[in-house]
Every structure is written in structure tokens, then in C-alpha cells.
Amino acid sequence: MSSTTNSPTHHTSTIGAIGAPSRRNTELALLVFAVVIPVFAYANVGLALDDQVPAGLLSYGLGLGLLAGVAHLAVRKFAPYADPLLLPLATLLNGLGLVCIWRLDQSKLLQSLPNFVTAAPRQLLYTALGIALFVVVLIFLKDHRVLQRYTYISMFSALVLLILPLVPGLGANIYGAKIWINIPGLGSLQPGEFAKIVLAVFFAGYLMVKRDALALASRRFMGLYLPRGRDLGPILVVWAISILILVFETDLGTSLLFFGMFVIMLYVATERTSWIVFGLLMSAAGAVGVASIEPHVKSRVQSWLDPMREYTLSRQGQLGHSEQLQQALWAFGSGGTLGSGWGQGHSDLIRFAANSDFILATFGEELGLAGIMAILLIYGLIVERGVRTALAARDPFGKLLAVGLSGAFALQVFVVAGGVMGLIPLTGMTMPFVAYGGSSVLANWALIGILIRISDTARRPAPTPAGNPDAEMTQVVRPS
């Protein structure tokens, strides 16, 4: 019928005002699931371990519900048009992580280790602080473009954050990786987690200004536009800093994360594929170079290539070898398709860092392939909602910042999960939201806060000129 009324060469469609409905009620409904699922998981662990519903179930459920409710109200008030998926997904991961940490707290084996701490209450406190930080970001960061002003301050603070673990007396060398600092009375902190966000701000601000210059091509070589020599400067500097991190802090993950984030943002800013090629070549060269020289990184690579040998050497009591990776692989394998069920696995055999770097192995054993796939897809969804936010953002700074943060998040998930599953060498980073660790929880809630702010700006209806009824319905005529 429409074909008879419309012109054959043009078609007309009618779209509403730019912007979508606020979707806050969707978010609320999803949040209910994000709170109820971990509560059931918590009850499940208690029933499996002690045949009774854990005593703290009610307070845990109320606590998580309260935190989620506060976060939701803050979004409703300060970012009403924000993406409705980000908050529930992060809450779900955080809640499941808490359950898993509590479950590992119950392990007699882990309790017998010398530096055991009851981690779950602390993680609950970190979660509360994280959500507080999330709310603070929403309240005080009215418009993400404000961050643009702090481009060079961000650069400076990122460098300070990265150098902190190397300051004598402040830095702490924990099992070979120097990525922590000790704050007396507060415990240890991983500044790298915060540097991730601050660096993304710097890169976004810097690239927004310089992207035209960087996009200029001088020569074409083998189908690639090679950048001018002097434009190579920034990428070389970031590369050098990453290598320095790798050499001095001996952390492959952080180094890969920062460099990868920069390459992604550079590519988005300049639309030049050649940067990706350069980035890959440089990171490969850097990683191989350092891995063959630096003993800590070298041993991580060897452990990745032959975890069983590492296990045997460690069992023979040789220093500098760890059976953790092989134990993690056994945990995954023993979980199989459906897993052993909450509380019924033996992932505590991983011992040290079972609830932080290796927490995914516990999920793997107790929830099985099905559970891990669900968790990976949740991470995937968070990343894709982040990139979606970048697509929808209307300003280049917002686009770059959103893609930088989501890209860094994706790389972190890949590097950590890949390491624990033996796909790539292990690094000292932790799974966002699920792993035990204050810095990680705080930084990632701040990250989600910024993404929500950008998505709110992106999806907010454009201010409509008053008194013009036609603005409500605009006729768009396109050539078909």
C-alpha cells in the first residue's frame, strides 16, 4: 500500500525527536535480578557447605539491594538517559564475586595459609566505597567534556601513579610483580587500576587535538599509509613507557593494557589502519624482547608453555616455581560442562590468590563451562555497551574516552581470563568486579560511572527550541 502512495524514487520516514525514553524502569527491573541472583547463590553456597542457609543471608541481600538501590537512584537523578544495562551488569558481577570470595573464605585449606584474611567483609566494604565513588562521579561530573580541561594534568598524574610502586619504602613487591603500594593503616593499593582511567582521559584529550596531524599520511607502502616520522613521536613515547613498566614493575598485563588502549584510541582518532600494524609489531617486539631478558616475565612465559613442568618443579620444593596455573587448569577441567555446584569444588588447591587473580577458576569449577560462558558474555555485554556509548556520543572527546575505557576493560578481561585459562602468559591483574581487591573494585565502579555519564549525554534528547510544534516530528527525506 505504501508503495502506491510514496514516490518510487524517494521514501519518506518519520522519526521522533533525537533521543530515547529514559529506560530507568528497565534498569530497575534488571537490577532486581542482579541482586536476587547473587542472594540465591549465597544461600546455595551455605546449603552446600553447612546444610543451612547462611546466617548473614538477609543482611547480605539487604546490603547489596541497598547499594544497588542507591546507585540506581543516583542514576535516575543525575543521569536519567544513561544506558540501562551497565549498572545491572556491574552489580551482578560484583554480587557474584562477593559470594565467591565468601565461599573461598570458608575453605579450611585457605584459612591455614599464613597471610589469610577474611576477605568477604572487606570486599563488601570496598563495594560500598566503589558505589559511593560511582555516585560521586555522577554528582560532580556533570559533563564529561569537563575532563578535557585536565588533559595534561591527567598525563602527569598517570605517570605519578605508575611510578609510585617503584618509590622505595612505598612500593611493595608481592610475589615478583611490583604493582602495589603500601599505605600505612589502609593496606595496599594498585595504582595501575586508577592510572587506566586517568590515562584514558589524557589520551582522549591529546588525540582529539592532534588527530588531524596524526592522520596525515606521507607515503603509501604495501597498501598502508605510513605516518610521517615526526608523528611517530607520541606512540614511541607510550611504547617506551609501557616497556619501562614491564621492565621495572615486571607486569606484562599493565603494560599490555596501556599500550593496547593507546593503539585502539589512536586508531579510532585517526582512522589509519597503519597504526594498528605498527602497534602490533611494537608490542610483539617489546614483549618478546623483555620476556627473553627479564627473569620474572621469563618464568611466567615458561610456566605458560609447560604448566605441568612448573607444577612438578614446585612440588619438588624448587623456589621460583608455582603450581597455581596447573591447579587452575585442573579446576576448570574438573568443573566440566555444568560444574560441581557452588561450594562443592576444590579450587582452594590453588591456594595463594585463589580469590583474586585466580577467582575465575573457582567459577569455572563450581559453575562449569555454562557459568564461565555466561560470565564472559556479561563482560562482553559491558564492553559492547561501552562501545555503543562511544558510537552514540556526539563529541569526539566523549567517543574517544568511551572507547578507550571500554577497550581497556575488554583487554583487561582478555588478559586476565586468558592468563588463568592458559591461553596467554599469566599477568598480575584481576578480573574486574569479581576478584578480591579494593583498588580494582573502586576503579572499575568509577569507570562505569564515567561511561554512564557519557551515555547519558549521548542519549539525552537535544534541547528543543521552545514553541515550535514541528520540532516534535521532523520529516526526513533521503534518496533511497
Place this chain on the structure above:
Amino acid sequence: MNKPLRRIAIFCGLLVLTLLLRDNWLQYVKADQLKDDPNNRRVTIARYSTPRGDIIVGGDPITGSAENGKTGLNDLKYKRTYKNGPMWAPVTGYASQAFGATQLESIEDGILTGNDDRLFFRKTLDMITGKEQQGGNVVTTLNADAQKAAFEGLKKRGGKGAVVALEPSTGKILALASYPSYDPSSFAGNTNDDAAAWKKLQKKYNPNDPMLNRALRETYPPGSTFKVVTAAAALENGKYTSADEKTDSPLPWTMPGTTTQLKNEGNIPCENATMREALRWSCNTVFGKIGSDLGNDKMLAEAKKFGFDSEQFVPIRSSASVFSDDMNQSQTALSSIGQYNTAATPLQMAMVASAVANDGKLMKPYMVDSLESSTLDPVATTKPEELSRPLSPKNAQILQDMMKTVVEKGTGTNARISGVTVGGKTGTAQHGVENSENPYAWFISYAKLPDGSSPVAVAVVVEDESANRDDISGGGLAAPIAKNVMEAVINSKK
């Protein structure tokens, strides 16, 4: 900027996809391999999480399961116990929380823990009814009286040794003893005491190597007992057709291609002796010449039919016994009297006696009669299986007749049992450089009841380091043990 953004979205999707693929590889494709890796502690935890099923002899369990005391970190709930551990160790093997499992305990682990797929129905039922998973039982073919006679006999002798008794008509293993032995209970747990007991049993600290299963895993030169195989080869190849035919055996006899004369033990009537007399007096010259005349290939072929050169799985693996190929005539001559490279496990020599007793038919030896679930429902039953026919029935009877003469008026008179026909062969095998070490005393035999059935064939080997060298002979040391074992079997049948 949106085009590169879409590509980044795809890139991030690929990262997640890579992780998903890797996870499927780990948790689906490789899952079983990782799960069943013996180094994976979960295997041990599962093995001791429920009371383990039992290994049963003659209706009575020879194993048990006891709940571990709640001591600190122990993640293993039950501990294995053994009744009369040292006697049964060659049968059961061990299941230790700290040191893993071997032999029946390891081979039938699935049944004993209840994890075997054949127990799936039972397992599911237990799961639904909320009952603790129960392991199934392994019912063995062993005869407790025969085992006791064998073990006590070796113990009384005091030296190292082993006994294997078979039921010729089926291949059922009736006794399987090794001495010195060990008590698997002593290191079944995972405490420091268990570790100390384990350490003391290792060959490094105990030159007697008590954990070696001599009945299945040690090969000895079989000495004169191998002459039974040589006689079988002579009959099967038609070299001689009766026990009482004069053989072509000069004395002294110089081995072909050498200037060395093959010696007999003492001054015995071996010149052109019949095979019956040659076996009765254990003439090296007669059987050496038979082996040399038949040649390496024919001797090897006959030895192989008796089971030489291949491992047996009873289901515990036994070492392969050896009869070499590529030997010249003089080496074949020496090998045919059980010297040179020839080496046999006690199980192998019991199989030789058993094949002769069973009218030439060699049955596959086995020790697991059936597997049953915790509610005693049969899960699997072993059926007797023919392995080969080393002898025709006629030749087998000729050989039985010859072995009977050995026991009635030859070197094996110590094995006589009144009212029962016993056939046997003694052996005294030299070993060590220039025969410097004490010889091994061998005896293989079978018993035949008046009704013509043969309930037992047995092989005994004793390495006796303390005995006076001259005193060692198969007839003196090994035959009495064989006699007791045979009597035990016959009496338990009554």
C-alpha cells in the same frame, strides 16, 4: 570516527569469542583428561570421599575402610584398611592417600569408588535417595587356604621367593604370594608415620625390595623346570613320539660349534636315556641336545605358545618372560635347559604346568572373578578364555606321565600327596657372574584327582641366600611349599 569504532566493537567481540573458544577447549574437550589426571588432587579426594568397596576372597573381604579422624586439614574422609596385609599385598596392591594406588586397587578403582560408568544406575539412585555413594566390590578367584599355605611356606623358608597357583581348566589364579612382603595398611593414610613407613619399604632403604610383586614382575632363570617346555617341543615337532623311546643322546656331549661339554649334575644315567628317564634325572645333555637339534625357531615357537615373550594382564600386568631369538646352536642348547638368556616369571612357569595338566590347553590366567555393585548385583563377570594350545591332548598326556615319574621316583618326591596323582619338575638355576650367587630353587607341579580332573597347578621359586649352597635344589626347598599349596586347594574342594 564511527567506522573504526564499529571495527573496535568487532575486535572486542573477537576477544570475548577467543576466550569462549578457549573455555570450551578446557572445560569440554580437555575436561575429562584434566579431571582424571592422577596428579589432580581431586582424584584422590574422590577416591577417599566415600567408603571404598572391598576386594573379596572366598566371600570374605580382605580389605576395609575406616573413617579418618577429624585431624586438621585432612581433606580425605576415609582410609583404606587391610586384613592380613602382607599376605594379600601381591593381590590387592595398595591404595594410599599419600602415595596413590597400584594393582587391583588402581585397576578397579572405578568400581571400588563407585565412579565407574557401569555403576551409573546405582549412583544415580543413591543421589536421588540422598544416600552416600557406595563403592562396588571386586570378587577375586583366589583361594584363601592356598594363599595362606603359599605365604606361610615362603615365610618359613625366610628367603626371597614367590608362589603362583592356577586352576588349569579355567586359568583362575588361586594363590599369588611374594616374600618378603609389606603391609599396605602401614602407609594407607597421609601422616608422617605413613611417610616414614613408606620410605622404609623403598628399595633404596630396603635391599630386599618388599614392594616388588615377585610372582608377576620378577623374571628368574627357570633352570631345569624349562625342560618341560623343551620336552613339549620335542613331542609337538615329532622328534620323539613317546616317553619311553630311546633318545639320540651321547655322553659326554660337546655343544655344536664349541669345544665345551655340557655337564649333568652328578653322575646320572643320561646316555641315550628315554625322555621319561631324562626328565626324572634332569639330564642337561638330553634336553640341551633336543633344543639344539630342533633349533632356535622351533623352540621359540613352542615357548611362545606357553606364553613366553608376552605380558599377561591378570588384570595386573605381569612382566614378559624371555626366550631369545637369533641364538646359535650352543646358546639354544643352554636356553633349552633354562639357562643363558631364558627368564620366566613364576606366573609363566605356573602356566606351563597348567597347560600340561589341562591336556594341552592353556587358559588365560585371571584373578578377578566378577565385579559387583554395593548391593551385590553383578556388574561384570570374567569368562574363562583359551589363550593357546601348546600341546595336543595326546602329547599332553605323555608329558603328564613323564612329570608323574619325576614326583614318584625322581627329583620331586617331596611333593607326593597320598591318594592324588602329582606331576612336577624341579629346577635349580644358576645365576650371577661365574655362577657366584646362590642358585634359585624351582618347583612346578600339578595335581590330578582320581576322577581325572586337575584342580591346581603351581609354580614355586625360592631365592635362598642363607642356605648352604649344596643344599639348594628345587626338590628340597620348593617342592614342600608346592605340596602344601596343592593340598590346601584339594582340601578346600572337599
